[in-house]
Amino acid sequence: MYRTMRRIRRFEETAEVAYRAAKMRGALHFYIGEEASATGVCAALNEGDFITSTHRGHGHCIAKGARLDKMMAELYGRTTGYCGGKGGSMHIADVASGNLGANGIVGAGVPIAVGAALGSKLRNDGKVTVCFFGDAAGPTGAFHEGVNMGSVLNVPVVFVCENNQYGMATHTEYANAAPVGDRGPAYGMPSERIDGNDVFEVYARAKVAIDRARNGEGPTLIETITYRQKGHTIHDSKGYRDEEEIAKWIARDPIERFKRVALEAKALTDEDLQAIDDEVEEAITQAEEFAEASPWPTLDAIEQDVYV
Amino acid sequence: MYRTMRRIRRFEETAEVAYRAAKMRGALHFYIGEEASATGVCAALNEGDFITSTHRGHGHCIAKGARLDKMMAELYGRTTGYCGGKGGSMHIADVASGNLGANGIVGAGVPIAVGAALGSKLRNDGKVTVCFFGDAAGPTGAFHEGVNMGSVLNVPVVFVCENNQYGMATHTEYANAAPVGDRGPAYGMPSERIDGNDVFEVYARAKVAIDRARNGEGPTLIETITYRQKGHTIHDSKGYRDEEEIAKWIARDPIERFKRVALEAKALTDEDLQAIDDEVEEAITQAEEFAEASPWPTLDAIEQDVYV
Amino acid sequence: MAVTSAPDAPAQAATRQIFMSQALHEALDEEMARDPNVFVMGEEVGIWGGAYNVTAGLLEKWGEARIIDTPISEAAIGGAAVGAAVTGCRPVAEFMYSDFMGIAMDQIVNQAAKNRYMFGGAAKLPITYRAPFGAGTGNAAQHTQSLEAWFAHVPGLKVVTCSSPHDAKGLLKSSIREDNVVVFFEHKAIYSMRGPVPEDEYTIPLGLADVKREGSDVSVVTYARQVHYALEAAEQLAGEGIDVEVVDVRTLYPLDVDTILASVNKTNHAVVVYEAARFGGFGAEIASQIQEHGFDDLDAPVLRVAGSHSPIPFSEPLEKGAIPDPERIAAAIRESLQGSR
């Protein structure tokens, strides 16, 4: 799990540098500080299980097993990217690995996840779908219709609300009349709010929910409480948060925390961590080089892939 | 309140006869059996307060004080109807009396009610808006977005879910993962489920919620439990309900129940009731005659009233 | 009903007269039998049997797993179809009235229509969205719209209509087999129209217009219910010595421009008929293409007969007056020919 979190972190830090060097454009939403959420949840999934993701999707994508080079190439808008350059950061999907796609529309992934789980129920394929969404999706109609329908149809889905405290500049407590993780009773399903920066806790609680779903016992609603350390997008330089708050949460950084725990428990040594870091660094460098060297798409691609 | 309930009942019975005599067309949804809900709630409103209504809107409309003749004329599609014949049963509005309109779209009235209440808050006009909606609106995104926003913006609105057990042939317990009246906690507001066939209870509980809203203490969610004695529309002859269930609820008919209680309590005599019945009958006859005698709209009306 | 020239309808097969609703029902039933990945979801499609009876009996036959009654949640219906399709199912999702698709627009347009493209071709979305549309039933403004122009304008969607039981069945079967997203519009005023439908299985490919009546003087280009009004107008005008060709485009996207242009090349006059509000309606696309590609063939401007610039009113005389009818179509045809004959 450390490797995954580290891959997410370094992927984004690297993308940020590339973006600021004008090698990329468009919207870039960083998951930095939230890595434990995707990592813990996806670690509890089987290969072949499905996820739906969000505009802030790099973390989910990497945790579900995507290749960094194809992700980076997509951010660069190159043919070798996951979407051949057509999607960009906000639309990376890796259907083969079960990632049904990032999504530029807040809340929209919820019904899609329910549909994927409905498909699993129909085919009896034993798969579970995890639906990631942000706290600010809590007020959306798509969230409500999807979660209610998931419950009514009793499909194998787990709803994971990643509460990073904000949707853009809007605090989650302003936008949501009640916390998403407290709303289980409104949908006839268990729900809970957990520490989203503790990858072990996330893993453990997600595992319970995923097993439950796989056993046909229905959906669960989990809220992972975490924090968006960076601005909403790479362009966000607004002053709606105080430095103190940010500092407080950086002190709870999920990666540093993992390290502390793992070292204290002597589960890993400094050398182990360093080895992983080195390995990640190599993968990142390779991804960047791959992206840089990849060709741009040509104009004939524009009207391709619209229809089968 | 007896007069109001009686007016609703007789209006619809009369409309049914007219419809079957091919004097009307389109959709006709009967409120028969649910009269206590609209009557109790509207009795607790002040003149000038607002309501939003549904496809099953005759009861709300009458309870809010509409004229039977203009309603009947609308059902007949005549120029003298509330909408000049352009709306029909599903779109009767009486903005002047505060009825912001029936609505053919399930759930759509919820955000509209929140907007009306927001207007009241802005203008500080001391008005309250009551939003009526059916149990089958519980799963809609519009319901969720509206109720959450009403809570977030703390506007003077009361949400009244009329649970008549069905949305068409779908039982409310199938469609809603949890009862609407239990969902207050998900929206940070009080909620309750009450006997919707007891006009006194409806009045009393609505009054509390309306006062609360008027005092700036925020929205309330009330579920009035009642029953649709007739089919979904006049055309519904499907056998998805058993006769026993229907009989059980007819035995709990809100009007008969009111009579029993009022007579037992000696609040009213048989003569009092008869006098009201006679008066209602006269109004109904007058309404029918008015509608029958009213002119049809002419083709030049088609593109009028689209814009101011 | 005029002759249809569906290329793969067997020439001499036995036919029966059935309702359009029954034809659609058969299409669903047969495709469910053919492919276990096909399932139906929507409001009241099960116990109730569909607002227009199309799915009646399917629940009993196929069970709850494949005939799925949903809560009133159009966005979730639209979106669940996406998730199910991407992972290998072939959903047929019904909107009880196309008017309610406004609630599902994001899922249909931002998700279903775009997923394949955004993912660089790495996903397939074999979805059929069915929806009744059109006026004529006294259901007033929120249950009578004709919104096909919205969907035809969305790259990634195919849009299909039908004017007869025969076409309805053949086109719906093809739509279900499509690996793309199809929005399938059924005009609610013709569900109870009868017409011949072969006993044997057949499909009608998407993207082919059908000349429902041959004629030499003017081309009326239309679809769905208005095909019948156009045919009535044609009958009427035959008495005046005007020979009208009626082209049923059937599929709005992809549009069979060739068939339309061939007709106009023959007649040199075109009238486009549609029930939706005239302004910005789908007929504007047809008219634009005709004048663009058939400019030199035209002896007169392409005229349009279409709905009023208003929501559909409830009252019967107003509702009738708000949409085209054979008289107005005939008048436009006469206007088109004026001067050139």
Added chain:
Amino acid sequence: MAVTSAPDAPAQAATRQIFMSQALHEALDEEMARDPNVFVMGEEVGIWGGAYNVTAGLLEKWGEARIIDTPISEAAIGGAAVGAAVTGCRPVAEFMYSDFMGIAMDQIVNQAAKNRYMFGGAAKLPITYRAPFGAGTGNAAQHTQSLEAWFAHVPGLKVVTCSSPHDAKGLLKSSIREDNVVVFFEHKAIYSMRGPVPEDEYTIPLGLADVKREGSDVSVVTYARQVHYALEAAEQLAGEGIDVEVVDVRTLYPLDVDTILASVNKTNHAVVVYEAARFGGFGAEIASQIQEHGFDDLDAPVLRVAGSHSPIPFSEPLEKGAIPDPERIAAAIRESLQGSR
């Protein structure tokens, strides 16, 4: 920026060069000062100041009661505007991107646009829905659409676009004062374009096109950002001796057909330019009207230059290639004139 002929812009007033976002901001601010019933609601309009900075500073000035940050609830935003408007307010509701209006379609189309009509004229809905649209920012398929054709097709709505700070301010002020529902589209690629805006107050009436460049050989009819590309193409072609007139329709509904026809009457050639997907786009309505009412004026078919039949792709070269640019406009103009010169 070419000369604008806004009829009520004072001829000699002092002007400044400001951004389009600032011009829109001023319109909001002035209308809020003018009428206490005007308020602004939407996602991030307050603390954040609007995704494109249009509302920046308004929260501080007008307070939370009138600058209302909402949760992410587009349907509720659309619907709350209806309820507020019917009861006497004059809401300006912002959708952060017009792409999200899919979520609010039911409220905009079935409620806002129809309430007045369904109620027989007994309600007034002075709503302005603002929404950024268009491509060019690398935001990919779900943040770049041009959906104006959907709304222009809905009776009960007025649809407005703007191509300059001057027009933006004058048209937004008029829209807010309208007693009807206005959908006001702002092209996001030109928020940071500067242009002259009078110091003094002015409004521009809806329903008037504006000839942004006079010319005698061909009429390019367009709106929003494409006005600039058309002007660039015109400059380019001036060098080739082709004199291009550029008509900015500004208001899509009601459409100023007279101004368009007058231009075509002069030039006998028309090219319609829009950024949305070509098929079924708003330009089809313009082209249809030109050929219908100006048939005898036309020496060549009305051509269209428009977006690709695809969602907007992310990668820069693809995004650029998916929408019209000055070169493609110039090519279409040459094609239109081919043979007639």
